Amino acid sequence: xxxxxxxxxxxxxxxxxxxxxxxxxxxxxxxxxxxxxxxxxxxxxxxxxxxxxxxxxxxxxxxxxxxxxxxxxxxxxxxxxxxxxxxxxxxxxxxxxxxxxxxxxxxxxxxxxxxxxxxxxxxxxxxxxxxxxxxxxxxxxxxxxxxxxxxxxxxxxxxxxxxxxxxxxxxxxxxxxxxxxxxxxxxxxxxxxxxxxxxxxxxxxxxxxxxxxxxxxxxxxxxxxxxxxxxxxxx
Numbered sequence: 001x002x003x004x005x006x007x008x009x010x011x012x013x014x015x016x017x018x019x020x021x022x023x024x025x026x027x028x029x030x031x032x033x034x035x036x037x038x039x040x041x042x043x044x045x046x047x048x049x050x051x052x053x054x055x056x057x058x059x060x061x062x063x064x065x066x067x068x069x070x071x072x073x074x075x076x077x078x079x080x081x082x083x084x085x086x087x088x089x090x091x092x093x094x095x096x097x098x099x100x101x102x103x104x105x106x107x108x109x110x111x112x113x114x115x116x117x118x119x120x121x122x123x124x125x126x127x128x129x130x131x132x133x134x135x136x137x138x139x140x141x142x143x144x145x146x147x148x149x150x151x152x153x154x155x156x157x158x159x160x161x162x163x164x165x166x167x168x169x170x171x172x173x174x175x176x177x178x179x180x181x182x183x184x185x186x187x188x189x190x191x192x193x194x195x196x197x198x199x200x201x202x203x204x205x206x207x208x209x210x211x212x213x214x215x216x217x218x219x220x221x222x223x224x225x226x227x228x229x230x231x232x233x234x235x
Contacts, residue, residue: 060127116146
């Protein structure tokens with residue numbers, strides 16, 4: 001079953017393996033609305049949190065796109081970046097993409113096992129919705145604990161609409177967007193089938209409630225398009 005021209009995925013068996021890693025950057029731009037713009041927004045928001053000697057974590061770093069952009073954007077001294085991803089194939093691609101850039105540390109582990117210390121900024125883009133629901137609260141609690149006072153989490157998630165009707169509207173509009181990006185109806189359907197039981201979104205409300213329970217007091221949406229949302233949470 002193909003969910004993109006070169007990516008095969010079985011029913012409910014989507015994996016970030018070597019094939020997905022090699023095609024990920026092209027695939028995600030066709031599958032996620034305003035992907036490049038969100039990366040730019042993350043860089044712009046980082047200005048308020050990254051200074052000299054800052055420590056930045058990327059939970060679910062994938063091919064390193066976000067960290068590469070942050071390094072290009074940020075001109076402060078001695079900023080260290082920690083890229084965490086359970087997929088060694090994805091981190092391998094990240095190492096290729098970040099070759100020649102200093103102060104990167106790669107941790108091949110599940111983000112639920114990661115420990116965060118003295119962080120100025122944590123980014124978690126399109127990742128938490130792949131984590132088992134029972135582990136998400138603990139991850140956000142760890143992020144909050146590991147952030148400096150005044151540090152921030154930038155969270156981007158796929159979400160469910162607040163009602164079945166609204167969710168169906170957003171889903172159809174999302175599929176329209178994919179078709180405009182050149183994906184065929186069969187590829188769109190196959191991707192959805194491959195993600196069954198793998199990608200488990202929450203509503204915006206539930207994500208905010210989890211952030212509040214973790215301890216965050218300042219929480220605001222910085223992006224919204226159909227069934228995707230970007231949230232900033234400050235300690």
